Amino acid sequence: MRARTYLFAISLAGTLGLASVASAHDAFRPGAAQQVQLGKKVAAELRKQEHVLPSSDPRVQTLRRVARRILATIDEKDAIWEYSFDVIDSKEINAFALPGGATFFYTGLMDRLKTEDELAGVLGHELTHVRKQHWAYAYADSQKRNLGLSIVLMAARANQALSNLAGFTNDVVFELPFSRKHETEADDGGFDTMVAAGYNPQGLADTFDMLRKAIKDGTPPEFFSDHPDDKNRIKRIEGKIKLAGTNFPPQILIDYLGK
Template sequence: MKKTKRSPVFRRAAMAAAALALVAAAGCESVNTTQGGTIGIDRTQRMSSLVSEQQLDQQAVQLYQQTLSGARSKGQLNTNASQLARVRTISQRLIAQVGVFRPDATKWKWEVNVIDDKEVNAWCMPGGKIAVYTGLINTVKPTDDELAAVLGHEIAHALREHARERASEQMATSMGLSVLAAITGSQASSDLGGALANVMFGLPNSRLHETEADRMGVELAARAGYDPRAAVTLWTKMGQVGGSAPPEILSTHPSAESRIADLKQASEKVLPLYQQARR
């Protein structure tokens, strides 16, 4: 059989595809960052060795301090003592339960602060660096149970290392682009600190990550003595904020109907934990 001579363009494309496949496979490991808990989170995650937990925690400390410094310079950090006390009290009760999912997290250097900003948002960086915006408190007006649902959800993201998982994907993509650049002559670069800032403040979480955080969050709340069913009313209220432009915290979340249905099922599953904690 006569061989067909392939064009240079075809050969470069084949080389690029092979190189990208090698990059995607290299340096990745299958891990499960948390124990399943009663709620049963058992998905295996793919993490890049280029993005270690320790490296990301160090970057998180720097980024968190930069964020606090910026808020402090504008007179926006912890301006309301009663709000701060409330958020920290609820957070501490939730943090006391994190060992159920990962025992090492009980030794994290947790920090909790409130930033005076109209944005309806809250987040928890790797290593337990939490911020709640007053826009969430003042606009949604959550009960303590509902605020526990928000905080439990954000803490779950950190426990599950969703930021590291997303940064791993970014770094792998960046490496692939670098390999492609060597073949095509274009340019690409990667930076772990930039990747963390992007996944925390730029890119929205995936629907899979949001579902995991929802389920783990209701279990944390229940174990801390907060009614897990409040997650249903909380996210219903959140969905009503902003009309056609929902808050940033809701970006790419599952549809309202599927999310509420899942939350109802999850909260019922962990309801005995709440009832036991309230005795």
């Protein structure tokens, strides 16, 4: 899920430093440290511009508690991600993780989630985008497409391209679509992490179903622009549940219902 509405432009010049060292195998891909820096910068802007709920709000507490439970199962001893979890007060049915780990849910989505397992599914999906660095890959791909250069020339231009990160604006983060492949990978990662954390993966399928129905109700979720073909995704997740052949624990009703 991504937000596409934040088109306010903030220059990140001077924040990210200029041309940084990129990974050896893809000089166009922003490194982990750059992703964290960029995500934190955009997150700070969002917290200023949006109405972010206080830590005392039960939705924020629930989000952070479920996130802690999921993160506790992830072995990332070398990772430098800096996770944070906030809830924006907005009717938009959306959630997204910025590069590097800053994660935002909208009340429009939080208020529609019936179980912690549904929340865990969305969280697991979003955290997989972070851990697999999907934004950085999408960024590198877009740069290469834009340049339309040969491989050899690309290498020569790579440092120059990365130096443009210094002039990044928020829309670069929000406008880059994830590929179908990355979305499938995020579904799989979400499935695996929520199961490892003791949640019922049916929650992930239920969330997609809820979102599909929201379209029929005339409130198209923002994230649908990036998540087409949801019928197949639901089928795929349910196939994985069958394949697992396990009796998963019952879903945990979210305790702030009736709010």
